[in-house]
Amino acid sequence: EEPEDFISKVYFDPCSYQCLENCGAVLLTVVRKGGDVSKTVYVDYKTEDGSANAGADYEFTEGTIVLKSGETQKEFSIGIIDDxxxxxxxxxxxxxxxxxxxxxxxPPELNNLPYPKAILASPCVATVTIL
Structure with missing residues (x-):
């Protein structure tokens, strides 16, 4: 078997979200596919400005998602500001x-095997459009 068969890929699915300005919050989904899903995986997330600005159009948000043993997806929300x-x-x-x-x-530590047990796969950046 190739090392890739053992690697969990973590990414956004979907990678594009749309919401109305008065929606209150948008829900994003991170998934884990393949590899050994019995391992617990931590991944950090953070919002970044595009044409929308944190504090004016959406709430700056950063945190850590934990995919526990057997979990293959996790949702988290980001507040949308209606002005x-x-x-x-x-x-x-x-x-x-x-x-x-x-x-x-x-405690969690970085992968130190000849091949990683989990990798960030594309898309690791999601785009949220406020309509």
């Missing part, structure tokens, strides 16, 4: 980074 001012469609990004795999009850 009652008509605006053109705007967008911002959410980026995944710093993927860690937990072997046992030890």
């Amino acid at each position: 009652d001012i008509f605006e053109e469609d705007e967008h911002f990004f959410v980026r995944l980074s710093n993927l860690r795999v937990v072997e046992t009850d030890e």
Whole structure:
């Protein structure tokens, strides 16, 4: 078997989201496919401005997603700010980074095997468009 058969890929699915300005929040989904899903995986996420600005159009958000043993997807939300001012469609990004795999009850550490147990796959950046 190729090492790729053992690697879990972590990414956004879908990679593109749309919401109305008055929706309150948008829900994003991170998935894990392939490899050993019995391992716990941590991945960080953080919003980044596009034409939409944190604090004015959406709430700056950063955190860590935990995919526990057997979990293949996790959702998290980002607050959308409704300012009652008509605006053109705007967008911002959410980026995944710093993927860690937990072997046992030890603290998470970076992959140190000849091949990684999990990798960030494309798309690791999601685009959110506020309509």
